[in-house]
Amino acid sequence: MISPVPAPATERAKRNSRLLGLRHHSKKLESRPVRSSFALACTNMLRINRLTDYAIVLLARLGAEPKRVFRAAELSASTNLPPATVGKLLRALTRKGFLHSHRGVHGGYQLAGKPEEISLARVIASFEGPLGLTVCTHSEGGPTCRQQVLCPAQGHWQQINRALVSALNGVTLADLVRGSEFVRNPVSMEAAGARGSRVHC
Numbered sequence: 431m432i433s434p435v436p437a438p439a440t441e442r443a444k445r446n447s448r449l450l451g452l453r454h455h456s457k458k459l460e461s462r463p464v465r466s467s468f469a470l471a472c473t474n475m476l477r478i479n480r481l482t483d484y485a486i487v488l489l490a491r492l493g494a495e496p497k498r499v500f501r502a503a504e505l506s507a508s509t510n511l512p513p514a515t516v517g518k519l520l521r522a523l524t525r526k527g528f529l530h531s532h533r534g535v536h537g538g539y540q541l542a543g544k545p546e547e548i549s550l551a552r553v554i555a556s557f558e559g560p561l562g563l564t565v566c567t568h569s570e571g572g573p574t575c576r577q578q579v580l581c582p583a584q585g586h587w588q589q590i591n592r593a594l595v596s597a598l599n600g601v602t603l604a605d606l607v608r609g610s611e612f613v614r615n616p617v618s619m620e621a622a623g624a625r626g627s628r629v630h631c
Contacts (some may be wrong), residue, residue: 482557484511485519486606489528489553493545493603494610499538526556545607551598561598567591 487509492500506516520539523529530542541548555561564587 478554479558481515481519482554484509484515485523485557486550486553487511488516488519489523489541489548489603490606490610492529492539492541493548494607496541496545499532499536499540501538505539522557528553528556541603545603548603549599550601550606551595554598561591561595563587563591563594 488505488511491505491509492498502513502517502520505511505520506513509516520529520531524531524539528542528548530540532538532540551561567588
């Protein structure tokens, strides 16, 4: 029996290095959490835009003291949102009719209505358009689904969508701020916001 000729030291070193590299790479892959495309898609399902979320935060702050005129800097400090983001949203909320803008030395922004009359559904729709989970739930005057006529799920989606819209219509700015620390002690909350870490957008 003929014994195999041992490979030169340099060749063995190269081969071992390649094997170690492959093993290391496979361990790295094994250590990563496996996320299916469905799981990745689900992370953004039914999620409102970040600016819409921040707009609701600002409106809730204004709704805690609806008669008060706030400066943009005050709102930035008390909500812990960046001044640039606050300025952008205040202008947008004024254009959309949620706020009154007052000029002058004592100017600022004030809620344009009663907190109990401003629903989350109205705010979200003003930033993101008609509330609809699927095309067929808000296709009036817009795109339609080719399967709409024969789709067995259409009626169910519309029922679910109505329930969602109804729930969002049932929650107002007054509900958001009821019992909140802003109502009980707004000054301390503003101080806490000024000390806290800034939200980055």
